[in-house]
Amino acid sequence: MMKKFLKPFRNYYKIIFRFILFITTIAIIVSLFPREGKFRYEFQKGRPWLHETLIAPFDFPIYKGEKQLQFEKDSILKSYNPYFIFDSSVLILEMDKFIQYYNEKQIEYFERKYPNISQGERQNHSFFVNTSDFKDFSINLLKEVYNSGIVEVSDITKGFSENSKLIILKDNIAQEHLYSEFYSQKTAYEYVLKKNAGYITGKKDGLKNSGFYKSINLYEFVHPNIFYDSKTSENVKNTLLKNISLTKGMVQQGERIIAKGDVIDGKIHIVLESLKHDFETKLGSSYYYRIILFGQIIFVFACIAVLFLFLLNFRKDILQNSLKTLFILMVVLIVVSIASITLKISVNSIYIVPFALVPIIIKTFYDSRLALFIHIITVLLVGFFAPNGFEFVFLNFIAGIIAIFSLTNLYRRGKLIFSAALVFLTYSFVYFGMAITQEGNFSNIEWNNFVYFAINGGFVLLAYPLIYIFEKIFGFLSDVTLMELSDTNQKLLRELAEKAPGTFQHSMQVANLAEEAIIKIGGNPLLVRTGALYHDIGKMINPLYFIENQRTGFNPHDMHEFVESANIIINHVTDGIELARKHKLPEKLIDFIRTHHGTSKVQYFYRSYIKKFPDKEIDINKFTYPGPKPFSKEMAVLMMADSVEAASRSLTDYNDSTIDNIVESIINNKMNDMQFDISDITFKDISTVKSIFKKKLANIYHIRIKYPEKIA
Numbered sequence: 126m127m128k129k130f131l132k133p134f135r136n137y138y139k140i141i142f143r144f145i146l147f148i149t150t151i152a153i154i155v156s157l158f159p160r161e162g163k164f165r166y167e168f169q170k171g172r173p174w175l176h177e178t179l180i181a182p183f184d185f186p187i188y189k190g191e192k193q194l195q196f197e198k199d200s201i202l203k204s205y206n207p208y209f210i211f212d213s214s215v216l217i218l219e220m221d222k223f224i225q226y227y228n229e230k231q232i233e234y235f236e237r238k239y240p241n242i243s244q245g246e247r248q249n250h251s252f253f254v255n256t257s258d259f260k261d262f263s264i265n266l267l268k269e270v271y272n273s274g275i276v277e278v279s280d281i282t283k284g285f286s287e288n289s290k291l292i293i294l295k296d297n298i299a300q301e302h303l304y305s306e307f308y309s310q311k312t313a314y315e316y317v318l319k320k321n322a323g324y325i326t327g328k329k330d331g332l333k334n335s336g337f338y339k340s341i342n343l344y345e346f347v348h349p350n351i352f353y354d355s356k357t358s359e360n361v362k363n364t365l366l367k368n369i370s371l372t373k374g375m376v377q378q379g380e381r382i383i384a385k386g387d388v389i390d391g392k393i394h395i396v397l398e399s400l401k402h403d404f405e406t407k408l409g410s411s412y413y414y415r416i417i418l419f420g421q422i423i424f425v426f427a428c429i430a431v432l433f434l435f436l437l438n439f440r441k442d443i444l445q446n447s448l449k450t451l452f453i454l455m456v457v458l459i460v461v462s463i464a465s466i467t468l469k470i471s472v473n474s475i476y477i478v479p480f481a482l483v484p485i486i487i488k489t490f491y492d493s494r495l496a497l498f499i500h501i502i503t504v505l506l507v508g509f510f511a512p513n514g515f516e517f518v519f520l521n522f523i524a525g526i527i528a529i530f531s532l533t534n535l536y537r538r539g540k541l542i543f544s545a546a547l548v549f550l551t552y553s554f555v556y557f558g559m560a561i562t563q564e565g566n567f568s569n570i571e572w573n574n575f576v577y578f579a580i581n582g583g584f585v586l587l588a589y590p591l592i593y594i595f596e597k598i599f600g601f602l603s604d605v606t607l608m609e610l611s612d613t614n615q616k617l618l619r620e621l622a623e624k625a626p627g628t629f630q631h632s633m634q635v636a637n638l639a640e641e642a643i644i645k646i647g648g649n650p651l652l653v654r655t656g657a658l659y660h661d662i663g664k665m666i667n668p669l670y671f672i673e674n675q676r677t678g679f680n681p682h683d684m685h686e687f688v689e690s691a692n693i694i695i696n697h698v699t700d701g702i703e704l705a706r707k708h709k710l711p712e713k714l715i716d717f718i719r720t721h722h723g724t725s726k727v728q729y730f731y732r733s734y735i736k737k738f739p740d741k742e743i744d745i746n747k748f749t750y751p752g753p754k755p756f757s758k759e760m761a762v763l764m765m766a767d768s769v770e771a772a773s774r775s776l777t778d779y780n781d782s783t784i785d786n787i788v789e790s791i792i793n794n795k796m797n798d799m800q801f802d803i804s805d806i807t808f809k810d811i812s813t814v815k816s817i818f819k820k821k822l823a824n825i826y827h828i829r830i831k832y833p834e835k836i837a
Contacts, residue, residue: 138681139447140745143447143450146450146451146454147429147433147454150429150454150457150458150527151422151425151426151429151830152459153458154425154429154463155418155421155422155425155459156455157461157462157465157467158425158510160215160423161512163403164401164404165396166179166401166402167514167515168389168397168789169369169389169395169513169515169516169562169563170389170390170391170394170563171388171389171390171562171563171564172388172389172562173386173387173388173389174383174384174385174386174387174388174389176385176789177385178381178383178385179381179382179383179384179397179400180379180380180381180382181376181377181378181379181380181381181382181400182378182404183378183403183407184375184376184377184378185374185375185376185399185400185403185495186371186374186375186376186399186403187372187374187375187376187395187396187399188372188373188395188398188399188402189370189371189372189373189374189395189399190395192670193373194369194371195269196323198366198369199776201365201366201369202362202591202819204289205361205362205365206290206352207281207291207292207353207354207358208291208292208294208299208353208357208358208361208712209276209291209292209293209294209351209352209353209354210293210294210295210351210352210354211274211293211295211350211351212350212351212504213295213350215271215348215349215350216267216268216271216350219267219271219346219348220264220267220268222346223263223264223267223343223346224260224264226345226346227260227263227341230337230340230341231260234336234337234340247779248729256593259324259325259341262324263321263341263343265771266317266320266321266343267317267343267346267347270308270313270316270317270347270547271350273306273307273308274306274307274308274350274351275308275309275310275313275348275349275350276291276292276306276307276308276309276349276351277310277349277351277352277353278305278309278310278349279353281353282304282353286304287303287304287305288303288304288305289303289304290302290303290304291304292350294354294357299448307351310347310348310349313347314344314347314805315495317343317344317347318343318344318465321343323488325338325339350686366470368380370476373398376396376399376400382396382397382400383396383397390733401501421509424509425506428502428505428506429502431502432453432498432499434494435498436450436453439495440491440495441493443491443495448599448600449599452490452595452599452601453487453499453767455625456483456486456487456499456503457483457499457502457503457506460478460480460482460503460507461506461507462482463478464478464507464511465507465510466511468511468512473571473573473574473577474514474577475507475511475512475517476520476552476574476577476578476581477577477580477581478502478507478581478584479548479580479581479582479584479585479587480500480504480507480524480525481521481524481527481528481544481548481585482584482585482587482588482591483496483499483500483503483525483526484496484497484499484500484525484528484529485528485529485532485544485585485588486588486591486592486595487499487500488529488532489588489592489603489604489623490595490601490602490603493529495528497525497526497529500521500522500525500529501522501525504517504518504521504522504525505518508521516556516559519555519559520552520555520556520559522554523551523555524548524551524555525732527547527548527551528544528548528585529549530767531543531547531548532542532544537777540789541585541586541588541589542586544585545582545583545585545586546582547576548582548585549579549581549582550558552578552581552582553575553578555720556574556575556578557570589605592605593605600711600712602646602652602713602714603661604651605648606711607651607652607654607655608651610655610658610659610710610711610714611651611654611655611658613658616708617704617708617710618659620657620665621661621662621664621665624665625661625664625665625668625671625673625674626674627668627671627673627674627675628661628664628665628668628673628674629674631661631671631673631770631771631774632657632658632659632660632661633658634770635657635660635763635766635767635770636653636655636657636658637683637765638652638765638769638770638817638818638822639653639654639656639657639759639762639763639765640653640654640657640813641817641821642762642765642766642813642817642818643758643759643762645813645814645817646758646762646806646810646813646814647758648759648760648762650759652713652759653717653762653763655714656713656714656716656717656718656759656763657717657766657767659705659710659714659717659718659766660701660703660706660717660718660721660763661697661701661767662701662704662719663696663697663698663699663701663702663703663704663718664697664700664701665700665702665704666696666697666700666704667693667696667697669681670682670690670693670694671694671697673771687730687731687733687734688730688734688748690730691727691730691731691734691747691748692747694727694730695727695749695750695751698718698719698721698722698750698751699751701718702715702718702719704737705718710719711713716760717759717760717763718754718759719752719753719762719784720752720753720754720755720756720760720763720764721755721760721764721767722750722764722767723750723752723753723754723755723764723795723798723800724749724750724751724752724753724754724798724800725749725750725798725800726745726748726749726750727748727749727750730748731743731745731748734748737783753803754799754801754802754803754804755801755803755804755805756799756803757805758804758805758806758810760804760805761800761804762806762814764795764800764801765791765792765795765811765814765818766818768791768792768795769787769788769791769792769818769822770822772787772790772791773787773822773826776826779826781819781823782820784819784823784826785819788814788815788818788819788822792811792814792815794819796811
């Protein structure tokens with residue numbers, strides 16, 4: 126019973142899995158959308174209002190623009206005065222320390238200068254009488270400086286001028302003062318030194334007790350007593366900024382905002398933005414939540430459904446492969462997710478997101494048409510919730526097209542750098558044109574966006590590591606990897622050149638023929654070249670059984686029956702597949718090994734067997750390659766190039782006629798044998814391939830001049 130229930134699921138599990146992939150993608154994208162509604166009118170500053178006359182549907186305030194709010198904030202910050210605390214306790218503390226210090230210095234100096242005077246006679250000694258005046262003077266001088274105030278030097282005061290204003294908090298009373306009214310620690314110290322020196326010079330005992338006076342380091346007791354109050358300053362600053370009104374008037378319900386055809390100037394643009402803000406805020410309430418969610422589901426479903434239909438009609442191979450389908454949907458999901466997260470940080474930061482990476486990555490593994498279509502779907506999805514939807518979609522649409530056209534291949538690093546620079550220039554050029562159209566002058570252009578465009582262009586360079594990651598995860602094959610694998614210094618190719626040099630030379634010639642043909646008829650020349658270099662690696666197992674590697678005239682096939690020899694020849698395909706997998710070659714290249722003989726026969730041994738045993742029943746499977754047949758244009762061209770190149774070596778006379786005959790004969794036999802019936806190659810393509818092969822072979826085997834013998 127359970128088996129019957131599960132049977133339909135087993136039969137259609139791939140279809141069910143892909144269906145789940147698409148539904149999951151829709152669900153995730155919808156979850157990333159903001160739940161606020163969208164204002165139904167599109168508008169741009171400097172352009173005409175293309176819709177019907179707009180009447181205010183409800184009362185709403187006119188919000189100040191970002192620039193006006195910033196101007197008001199800057200004005201407040203410019204006129205704002207920081208708060209400082211006057212700390213009276215510093216004077217008391219320093220006075221106590223100074224008096225104790227002064228008394229100790231008096232006794233120390235007296236005992237050193239008058240060691241023979243007893244302690245009882247000290248109080249009445251002239252030294253104590255004369256120096257007590259200096260003590261009183263110093264105390265009064267310090268009080269004068271501290272009462273005036275000594276401002277602590279900090280990052281806040283570094284930019285102060287004499288006319289800078291500050292608020293002093295003293296005894297819970299705040300008063301505004303000029304910075305020039307106070308001392309800094311340096312100016313206070315200089316003032317104390319100057320007054321101190323003048324006082325000592327004017328004293329009668331100044332010369333007699335100069336040593337004592339100079340030993341008093343009055344500057345040690347000069348310290349700041351006015352400190353920056355960061356807490357109060359920040360609180361006051363924040364309060365002032367919060368009190369800035371975000372609005373500058375009201376629009377009453379029923380009031381006309383703009384008529385059809387009117388140009389949207391700066392004033393009207395602010396009113397429209399205000400209406401849009403309040404409209405979307407109202408739609409974001411819980412009452413409209415379900416309706417908005419339903420609308421977003423329809424929109425996302427429509428986009429993903431169009432993507433599905435495109436794949437169904439034009440790239441069914443992707444839709445039939447769950448891994449490829451997952452890759453396409455994952456790329457879309459990742460970019461939409463990054464855009465959604467970025468928008469939560471800052472509105473303009475959406476321009477940092479490198480949308481041009483989408484077509485670059487898709488084109489690397491597929492083609493330009495699919496790359497552009499996926500890019501358009503991704504940009505439309507993000508454009509639904511991005512601010513200035515038309516501007517966003519237009520910018521990224523153009524940048525994506527330029528990225529596709531500028532990057533013909535990725536195996537040259539300079540191409541990617543050039544493409545990244547071109548993406549930056551495209552963003553900048555198009556944005557500049559749109560900005561001056563909307564603003565009407567250069568001063569209102571948001572120049573910071575050009576920095577975002579530069580960062581965006583820099584992120585395009587991430588294509589290399591991302592392509593490598595996707596290659597490893599999904600088993601794809603990029604031009605960069607093909608370029609590396611086509612290097613004849615690769616370990617496997619060097620081994621082929623060493624063990625089977627004739628096969629290696631044959632593979633090189635096949636690669637040249639196939640590459641030239643694919644360039645003409647369209648396809649991936651790097652893929653067919655790399656496939657050609659590896660297609661015969663299986664011959665390394667038994668190299669002497671293949672005529673191109675026989676140099677001594679000995680043929681080991683003479684020791685075997687026809688069936689055994691045919692089996693050895695056929696096995697070079699399966700041996701090649703095993704070798705390729707052992708060396709972890711991509712499956713796309715293994716397909717060239719698997720299909721380069723298709724389901725054709727080992728003709729030499731097959732015919733020899735029939736000739737020797739005409740009456741004996743033959744098992745044709747023992748002389749037939751296992752296949753499959755070539756299933757791509759590149760594989761079909763490789764099969765033709767392989768057969769033609771091998772056959773051309775058997776010619777004894779190389780001229781246009783013999784070359785034409787052998788090319789026509791070999792390729793026509795392959796066609797008659799139905800070897801190309803599942804590949805996407807046309808009769809016109811095959812005709813072009815024939816012409817190219819004839820021309821190339823004629824160039825290879827051209828007649829050479831016979832040099833005269835050396836005269837003795």
